[in-house]
Amino acid sequence: MIMRAYAAFIYAFLYFPIAIIVIYSFNVGRYAMDWQGFSLQWYGTAWNNPFVMDALKNSLITAGSTAILSIIVGTAAALGMERVKSAVLRQSFDALVYIAIIVPGIVIGISTLIAAVTVFDLINPFLASLFGGNAPPKLRLGLWTVIASHVLFNLAVVVLVVRARLASLDKNLLEAAQDLYATPFGVFRQVLLPLLLPSIVAGGLMAFTFSLEDYIVTSFVAGPYSTLPIYVFASIRRGVTPEINAIGTVILVASFTLLIMAQWLMRREE
Amino acid sequence: MSIKHKDGKPISASKLMDELHRYRKGSVTRRHFLGVTGLGLAASVLGTAVPGLRPRKARAAISGTLSLCTWPNYHNQANLDQFTKDTGVPIQVTTFGSNEEMLAKLQAGGTGWDVFVPTNYTISTYVKLGLIDPLDLSKLPNFDAKTNDPRFTGEGTVDGKVYAVPKDWGTTGYAVNTKTVKNEMTSWKQFWDLAQTDYSGKVTVHDYQLTTIGNALKYYGYSFNSVDAKELADAEKLLLAVKPHLFAITSDYQPAMRNGDAVMAVCWTGDAAQMARDLPEIKYVIAKEGGEIWTDFFAIPKEAPNKEAGYAFIDFLETPAVNAKEVEVHGYPSTDSRVTPLLPDAIKNNPILYPATDLLTNLEFGAAITLTDPARAELFARFKSA
Amino acid sequence: MREISVRWPARQAPDLEIGRKQSLAPTVKRSGLVTALLVGPAVTMFFFLLILPLVVVLIYSFGERADAGGYAPAFTFENYLNLGARGKAFFNTLTLAPLATFVTILFAYPMAYFLAVKCSPKWRTMLLVLVIVPFWTSQLLRYYAWMLILGSKGVPAYLAMLAIEGVRIINTPFSVLIGAVYGFLPLMVLPIYVSLERLDKGLIEAAEDLGATPVRSFLQVTLPLSLPGIATGSMLTFILLMGEFILPAFLGGGKVFFIGNALVDLFLQSRNWPFGAAVAMALVIIMFVTVFAYMRFVLRKSGVRNVAMV
Numbered sequence: 001m002i003m004r005a006y007a008a009f010i011y012a013f014l015y016f017p018i019a020i021i022v023i024y025s026f027n028v029g030r031y032a033m034d035w036q037g038f039s040l041q042w043y044g045t046a047w048n049n050p051f052v053m054d055a056l057k058n059s060l061i062t063a064g065s066t067a068i069l070s071i072i073v074g075t076a077a078a079l080g081m082e083r084v085k086s087a088v089l090r091q092s093f094d095a096l097v098y099i100a101i102i103v104p105g106i107v108i109g110i111s112t113l114i115a116a117v118t119v120f121d122l123i124n125p126f127l128a129s130l131f132g133g134n135a136p137p138k139l140r141l142g143l144w145t146v147i148a149s150h151v152l153f154n155l156a157v158v159v160l161v162v163r164a165r166l167a168s169l170d171k172n173l174l175e176a177a178q179d180l181y182a183t184p185f186g187v188f189r190q191v192l193l194p195l196l197l198p199s200i201v202a203g204g205l206m207a208f209t210f211s212l213e214d215y216i217v218t219s220f221v222a223g224p225y226s227t228l229p230i231y232v233f234a235s236i237r238r239g240v241t242p243e244i245n246a247i248g249t250v251i252l253v254a255s256f257t258l259l260i261m262a263q264w265l266m267r268r269e270e
Numbered sequence: 271m272s273i274k275h276k277d278g279k280p281i282s283a284s285k286l287m288d289e290l291h292r293y294r295k296g297s298v299t300r301r302h303f304l305g306v307t308g309l310g311l312a313a314s315v316l317g318t319a320v321p322g323l324r325p326r327k328a329r330a331a332i333s334g335t336l337s338l339c340t341w342p343n344y345h346n347q348a349n350l351d352q353f354t355k356d357t358g359v360p361i362q363v364t365t366f367g368s369n370e371e372m373l374a375k376l377q378a379g380g381t382g383w384d385v386f387v388p389t390n391y392t393i394s395t396y397v398k399l400g401l402i403d404p405l406d407l408s409k410l411p412n413f414d415a416k417t418n419d420p421r422f423t424g425e426g427t428v429d430g431k432v433y434a435v436p437k438d439w440g441t442t443g444y445a446v447n448t449k450t451v452k453n454e455m456t457s458w459k460q461f462w463d464l465a466q467t468d469y470s471g472k473v474t475v476h477d478y479q480l481t482t483i484g485n486a487l488k489y490y491g492y493s494f495n496s497v498d499a500k501e502l503a504d505a506e507k508l509l510l511a512v513k514p515h516l517f518a519i520t521s522d523y524q525p526a527m528r529n530g531d532a533v534m535a536v537c538w539t540g541d542a543a544q545m546a547r548d549l550p551e552i553k554y555v556i557a558k559e560g561g562e563i564w565t566d567f568f569a570i571p572k573e574a575p576n577k578e579a580g581y582a583f584i585d586f587l588e589t590p591a592v593n594a595k596e597v598e599v600h601g602y603p604s605t606d607s608r609v610t611p612l613l614p615d616a617i618k619n620n621p622i623l624y625p626a627t628d629l630l631t632n633l634e635f636g637a638a639i640t641l642t643d644p645a646r647a648e649l650f651a652r653f654k655s656a
Numbered sequence: 657m658r659e660i661s662v663r664w665p666a667r668q669a670p671d672l673e674i675g676r677k678q679s680l681a682p683t684v685k686r687s688g689l690v691t692a693l694l695v696g697p698a699v700t701m702f703f704f705l706l707i708l709p710l711v712v713v714l715i716y717s718f719g720e721r722a723d724a725g726g727y728a729p730a731f732t733f734e735n736y737l738n739l740g741a742r743g744k745a746f747f748n749t750l751t752l753a754p755l756a757t758f759v760t761i762l763f764a765y766p767m768a769y770f771l772a773v774k775c776s777p778k779w780r781t782m783l784l785v786l787v788i789v790p791f792w793t794s795q796l797l798r799y800y801a802w803m804l805i806l807g808s809k810g811v812p813a814y815l816a817m818l819a820i821e822g823v824r825i826i827n828t829p830f831s832v833l834i835g836a837v838y839g840f841l842p843l844m845v846l847p848i849y850v851s852l853e854r855l856d857k858g859l860i861e862a863a864e865d866l867g868a869t870p871v872r873s874f875l876q877v878t879l880p881l882s883l884p885g886i887a888t889g890s891m892l893t894f895i896l897l898m899g900e901f902i903l904p905a906f907l908g909g910g911k912v913f914f915i916g917n918a919l920v921d922l923f924l925q926s927r928n929w930p931f932g933a934a935v936a937m938a939l940v941i942i943m944f945v946t947v948f949a950y951m952r953f954v955l956r957k958s959g960v961r962n963v964a965m966v
Contacts, residue, residue: 003770007783010767014790014841017801024804034809050335050360073697080694083687093695096702102943103706104899106916107936110923111709114727114933117379118712141380152705155698184687213794216901224337224382224575226362232796236803236906237522238342238365248797255793263785374924377726395724471824477910479926518827519910531808531824642724647926648741654921655745655913 018252025245042246052247055231059212062143062227066150067208073151074158075200079188081159082166100156109220112149116141116221141223149217154207158200165199198265205262209255336361336579339372339386341566342522343541346599353586359579367521368478369641376401376571383571384580387437390425390565391480391636397428402569404431409581413588414608422565422605425635434567435588438602440539441625441633442481442562445523447533449551458488458557461534462512470515474523474535479650480640481536481562482509482519488559495637502649509653519654527552543601543622554622560632565605597623710940717933725927735934742935745918748904750942752829752914753897756836757844757890763837764844764889765882771845772852784849791842799835799906806831806907827909835907836897843896844889851885852878891950895943915939 025043029036046052077093084090120139128136177191178184215229222230228251235244342365350361364383366372369392375381377399388396396402407413413435415423426434446455451469453460465473475482484494486505496502517532526532527545542554568584570577586592594612597604603623604610610618617623640646717735722728739746771784790798804810806825815823825831855878863873897903901916915935922932 001774003766003774006766007770007775010763010841011786013838014787017798017805017838018790018793020801020804021797051362073701076694077698080691080696080698083691084695093699096699096706098947100702100706102895102947103710103940104895104916104943106899106901106919107713107940108706108709110919110932110936111713112705113378113923114716114929115709115712120379148701148705152701155701159698184690213796215796223380229794229796232794232800233902234364236796236800244797244800248794248800252793252797256789259789259793260785263788368925370925370927374725374927377724377927378923399724513911516911517824517909529808531826644721644928647725647928651918651921651926651928652741654910655742655918 021245021252022249025242025249027242027245029242042242043250045241045243046246046250049243051226052228052231052243055226055228058143058225059228062146062150062218063208063211065147066154066211067204069147069151070154070158070207071200071204074155074203075162075196077155078159078162078166079192081163097156097159100153101160105153105214105216108149108153109217112145112217113141113220116145141221143222143225145221145223146218146225146227149221150207150211150214153217154210157206157210158203161199161203161206162196165196169195202262202265205258205265209258209262213251213255332357332359332576332579332582334576334579335359336385336576336583337364337381337383338362338583339364339366339375339381339383341365341387342367343524343544344387344600344602346596348599349587349592349595352592353583356586357579357582359582361583367476368480370479370647373401373641379573381571381573382575384574384576385568385570385583387566388434388569389636390422390567391638392641393425393434393567393569394428394638395641396569397433401572402433403572404433405435405570406581407432410435410585410588412585412590414606417607418605419607423567425565426567434569435584436605437566437568437587438540438597438600438604439563439565440602441556441630442485442536442538442564443542443554443556444485445527445535445537445542445545446553446555447527447530447549447551448553450530450533455534455553455555456558458485458559458561461536461555461557462486462489462508465512465534466515469533472517472531472533473512473515474518474520474526474532475512475516476521476523476536477519477654478521479646480636482653483646483650484562484636484640485536485557488557488561491559494560494562494634495640497639497643497645499645502645506649506653509649510656513653513656539603539622540601543620546622547601556625556629556633558629558632560634563630563633563635565635566602713933713936716930717937719930719933721928721930725929727929730930735931736938738931739934739938742915742918745913745915746938748829748912749898749900749914749916752832752836752912753894756833756840756897757893759833760837760840760844760893761848761886761890764841765848765886767841768845768848768852768885772849772855773857784846787845788842791839795839795902798839799903802831802835802838803906806834826907827911829908829912831907832904832912835903836900839903840893840896843893847888847892848882848885851882851888855881887950891947894946898939898943898946 024035026038026040027035028039028041081090081093084093120141124138127138131137173191173195174187177187181187181190213229215233218227219230219233228247232244232247235241336359338361340363344365345363350363354360366375369389372386372388373392373395376383376386376396393402407415415432418436419439422439423436426432426436444455444461450472451464453464453468455461461473475485483502483505486508487494487496487501489508490501490504492498492501492505496505517526520526523532523535523537524541524545527535528549537554539554542552545552546554568587570580570584574580587596588606590606590608590612593604593606593609597609597613598617601617601620601623716727718731718733720728720730720732720734767787771780771787775783803826806812808824808826811825812823815821825834859877859881860873863877864870868876898914899916900914901920904912904914904917905920915938919932919935919939922928922935
């Protein structure tokens with residue numbers, strides 16, 4: 001059937017570049033598109049490269065913190081907004097969520113950089129005079145600024161995902177639960193949380209993945225720190241060895257797994 | 271490696287053992303033994319050639335990591351590895367293809383760089399912006415101001431204080447693949463004209479306003495550093511006309527030249543030397559209208575987190591023996607006269623590194639104004655966005 | 657890059673249980689505090705990390721370029737008046753983005769149709785997931801792969817073997833187009849799939865009973881009803897393409913300049929922060945206008961009352 005053939009073509013189109021990355025990570029030779037034999041050496045090179053490991057460590061710390069913070073803040077906000085009756089407040093909050101998602105990453109990155117630098121320049125002299133000495137505490141760009149800016153757009157995603165799920169819940173169920181449990185917290189713990197858990201976890205997995213693979217925002221606000229995407233980008237610009245393919249394959253496998261889990265969780269409830 | 275006797279004849283193994291025996295018995299002095307076997311001479315030559323054997327002042331122990339911001343293809347990886355082996359400090363390398371990008375990052379702050387490589391004309395601006403501090407020359411015992419050509423190194427000193435020490439010097443011309451480009455290339459006029467006609471789609475220029483605008487200005491015979499509005503307008507017209515014919519705008523042009531995507535590229539000395547080493551058909555042209563002559567320096571940003579490692583690294587690379595090994599690999603000539611005798615003849619006679627004096631006379635050093643002039647920056651941005 | 661499938665809560669039915677409400681009155685104050693605690697962190701983050709930086713950018717956009725680059729406080733409209741200097745970047749983005757979106761629709765629709773209509777339900781979910789997942793894996797690597805495929809050792813080399821010489825694909829608007837279609841195909845497939853799946857198949861049967869040919873029933877029944885899905889996918893793709901920087905940088909070789917590239921250049925090379933701020937503001941405004949237009953016209957037209965995106 002034409003449709004089946006077309007679908008197969010699309011899958012080939014989608015996965016061919018990914019296959020190239022993966023296959024050439026096992027290439028003995030240095031240059032991609034120039035197959036010379038099978039080898040795992042580049043995985044070893046990457047593993048032994050202290051800068052790759054440092055970038056990986058930073059990426060995992062950032063992504064993990066982002067996911068956890070996004071889940072907590074986002075779910076809380078989604079639940080909290082349910083309780084807000086005022087239409088004006090609801091729409092204002094919606095507007096904020098929308099803005100966080102619509103504003104392009106590059107603008108978020110640049111604006112966070114400018115704002116951070118401006119604020120630091122204002123506060124640091126004050127800190128210096130307060131603490132004095134040779135090395136007063138200084139605010140500077142670091143993993144914390146990366147985590148903060150990642151949480152920003154990921155919490156909006158979590159809010160949307162959890163809110164969509166909340167909206168589809170059977171209202172009778174909630175009312176029955178309210179009759180059973182005296183406190184709203186009881187309702188939350190015994191009824192809402194289990195129902196929302198798949199969406200919350202899915203949102204968290206998405207947040208983790210987006211944070212792990214983000215380049216644009218991170219490149220502006222990371223300061224001296226390196227994350228995997230930053231390392232990969234710099235290598236691609238500079239001249240690549242299959243070490244990058246090896247790193248890439250590992251990233252692909254990891255995010256593939258995480259995202260399939262997220263999708264499975266989200267679709268389970270439909 | 272055979273041991274040569276004083277008159278050049280190698281000593282035989284049995285004679286060596288004889289003399290050793292006599293020395294151990296005490297029949298001859300050490301001096302005699304060393305002289306006869308030629309070991310003394312060998313030892314002293316070896317001693318100066320191998321960095322590890324050279325006598326030098328003890329270095330303060332350093333730790334942590336070193337973050338180096340430099341240009342593409344600019345170092346001998348073996349030297350970097352040696353530094354890490356000697357000190358235990360791994361080196362993280364970031365590269366940029368223009369001084370503007372380095373300045374932008376330093377201005378934004380939080381780069382984490384311990385050493386970076388600015389070009390001569392930028393140093394006064396860095397000083398003015400308070401981004402670098404004067405260097406503590408006592409921490410750079412292997413740098414000798416007297417053996418460095420002041421013509422090249424003067425700009426590293428501002429108001430009598432040394433802010434940067436020289437790394438190497440070079441020129442900016444263009445590389446040509448003579449297998450494809452059969453014309454006799456000698457001028458910028460040819461470069462820019464042929465880029466639009468015969469070799470359309472196969473030419474690259476630097477992603478760097480100084481050289482790209484500068485060499486466009488040379489097409490008209492204007493100064494490389496001009497900030498005159500009319501001259502810049504002419505240069506812009508040329509650049510915009512050429513842009514559709516370019517293969518890419520990049521300071522990382524080696525891959526394109528090596529695999530044939532590009533046949534002409536605005537190019538620095540060392541890149542040309544590196545490419546010509548592997549592909550003899552690649553020639554380097556210093557155009558007769560002129561171009562850029564420059565010196566690159568090492569400097570330490572004011573907010574560098576590991577300044578001690580920075581000093582140790584710069585001192586290591588300023589050591590003549592190490593510097594010579596750098597030159598052999600990256601192909602940029604050194605400003606230090608102690609380095610030249612240590613280079614192999616092939617390099618000393620390479621016209622890419624050491625061009626004829628008459629070619630050098632038309633070259634200009636970059637001017638500080640080009641770094642800060644908004645018109646040039648904006649022109650280049652318009653060119654890129656066109 | 658981000659999937660949005662949302663149903664906003666339906667408008668609340670009027671609360672008839674007044675008695676119950678009154679009995680909760682003493683706890684209203686406490687519940688207000690709880691609400692504030694729940695929503696507070698998010699709002700604070702939005703304020704400090706989104707609104708505040710955007711305000712700073714807005715202020716900067718009225719400033720002047722400092723001597724050596726950066727920001728100098730001032731109040732001038734010059735940067736906005738000068739936006740035309742980046743006209744080509746805006747033009748590139750505003751032409752390639754819609755074109756790429758359109759081409760993506762052409763490729764994505766049949767795929768979505770296959771999954772929603774022709775594919776057996778057993779495989780449907782898994783196949784759909786397989787389409788979506790590449791979208792969320794590392795963008796850098798997928799575009800890098802295309803650099804290899806379209807570079808001189810890739811497709812052109814194979815074409816040369818077929819005696820088609822001198823084809824150059826990389827570093828052209830065409831390669832950026834290919835990269836864009838490739839990158840956003842999954843994002844387009846999902847909403848179209850969802851809206852096709854919700855389609856009442858009975859409608860198509862009814863049309864065919866009334867004598868419509870398959871083509872006509874597609875054009876007059878299926879296509880119009882899947883319009884919301886197309887619109888959502890288009891809006892998302894278009895918005896994300898407008899902000900793209902890596903795609904034109906990798907596949908355009910410095911020759912294809914998008915607004916994103918102009919921004920990176922203005923902040924990280926030419927260092928004209930106020931002008932960069934103005935360009936950033938212009939980009940944000942364009943985005944909002946796009947979304948607003950989408951909300952108003954497309955949703956209104958397809959008869960959807962709430963902001964249901966599919």
